[in-house]
Amino acid sequence: MQPLISIIIPTYNREKLLIETLDSILLQTYENWECIIIDDGSTDNSETIITTYTDNDSRFLFYNRPDYKPKGANACRNFGYEMSKGQFINWFDSDDIMHPKFLEIRITRLIEDKNLDFCACLGRKFVKGIEIDPLTIRPPIMKSDNYLEDYLLNGLFFYTPAPLWRRRFLSGKKLFDESMHRGQESDFHLRLLAYNPKYLYLEDALFYIRVGQESITTTYQKSLLAQKSIFNYFNTAFKVISEQGNAKGLILKRYIFYRQCVNYYNVSLLSKGFKGRLRSLMDYTVNIFTYSFNSKLNFGIILKLLLGMLILLFFNRGYNLFYYPQYDYRTYK
Numbered sequence: 001m002q003p004l005i006s007i008i009i010p011t012y013n014r015e016k017l018l019i020e021t022l023d024s025i026l027l028q029t030y031e032n033w034e035c036i037i038i039d040d041g042s043t044d045n046s047e048t049i050i051t052t053y054t055d056n057d058s059r060f061l062f063y064n065r066p067d068y069k070p071k072g073a074n075a076c077r078n079f080g081y082e083m084s085k086g087q088f089i090n091w092f093d094s095d096d097i098m099h100p101k102f103l104e105i106r107i108t109r110l111i112e113d114k115n116l117d118f119c120a121c122l123g124r125k126f127v128k129g130i131e132i133d134p135l136t137i138r139p140p141i142m143k144s145d146n147y148l149e150d151y152l153l154n155g156l157f158f159y160t161p162a163p164l165w166r167r168r169f170l171s172g173k174k175l176f177d178e179s180m181h182r183g184q185e186s187d188f189h190l191r192l193l194a195y196n197p198k199y200l201y202l203e204d205a206l207f208y209i210r211v212g213q214e215s216i217t218t219t220y221q222k223s224l225l226a227q228k229s230i231f232n233y234f235n236t237a238f239k240v241i242s243e244q245g246n247a248k249g250l251i252l253k254r255y256i257f258y259r260q261c262v263n264y265y266n267v268s269l270l271s272k273g274f275k276g277r278l279r280s281l282m283d284y285t286v287n288i289f290t291y292s293f294n295s296k297l298n299f300g301i302i303l304k305l306l307l308g309m310l311i312l313l314f315f316n317r318g319y320n321l322f323y324y325p326q327y328d329y330r331t332y333k
Contacts, residue, residue: 006086010076011094038076074176117197155332182226
């Protein structure tokens with residue numbers, strides 16, 4: 001018997017796009033799936049559209065995000081996982097489209113190699129039926145034997161729909177951080193890569209990412225909450241690297257120091273007035289200096305950074321005092 005795949009889709013006000021997404025699931029050549037749709041409080045006609053699918057095909061399951069969960073796609077993804085029954089898990093987005101063999105090709109590889117924890121594929125961007133050059137979202141598959149180095153420095157990445165996960169690998173692990181408003185997929189994948197999963201990244205482009213539409217998180221992208229989420233992502237990355245004793249730990253820590261100094265500047269700049277900047281100083285100073293000392297930076301840099309914090313606090317300026325490009329070790333930009 002074919003193993004069950006649980007497809008988990010968070011949605012919010014997607015009545016104009018959901019039909020294409022759900023129809024692409026119906027066209028899958030691999031048929032033993034359940035599609036769990038979690039609505040995040042839509043105010044449009046999404047529920048009526050979803051009901052037409054649940055009424056006609058028992059593989060579609062519909063839930064509203066429970067009140068005890070915070071609003072957001074992350075909480076919906078986690079709740080969908082709690083409701084799922086499949087041996088394999090695939091999170092998907094409510095405005096993207098599956099290739100007919102999206103499930104079949106990856107599940108075949110996972111069945112063939114039971115040691116694989118997940119199998120990922122490439123995707124293509126499209127605008128109203130017109131495909132964009134697939135190379136624009138083609139990551140370098142691996143450049144080293146160090147997952148975290150590749151993920152932070154060498155351009156390795158996964159879009160949320162790309163991996164088909166084996167449930168036994170996900171079991172007991174923290175999934176999506178429900179407090180984050182931006183960078184949540186990066187945070188999720190980085191934390192799971194820290195467990196050194198065995199995976200296969202296929203060359204096949206098996207899903208289509210819609211561009212030119214406002215995503216669930218677009219309205220957050222320039223907000224203070226979004227910038228704080230980015231800071232929290234890199235803070236988590238620093239903790240993971242410190243706990244893991246990574247062979248490239250010093251380089252990765254210095255890179256995070258570089259990113260977090262700029263993130264701290266952006267958070268302070270977005271904060272309202274002197275009190276807001278003071279709150280940022282109180283909230284993040286310990287983190288910044290932890291990065292500094294653990295990365296074995298010279299005392300001159302630490303003094304320069306302290307001066308920058310004071311200038312930023314009182315005068316709302318001083319970007320050059322937070323910019324340390326000598327620690328940008330990325331092989332891609």
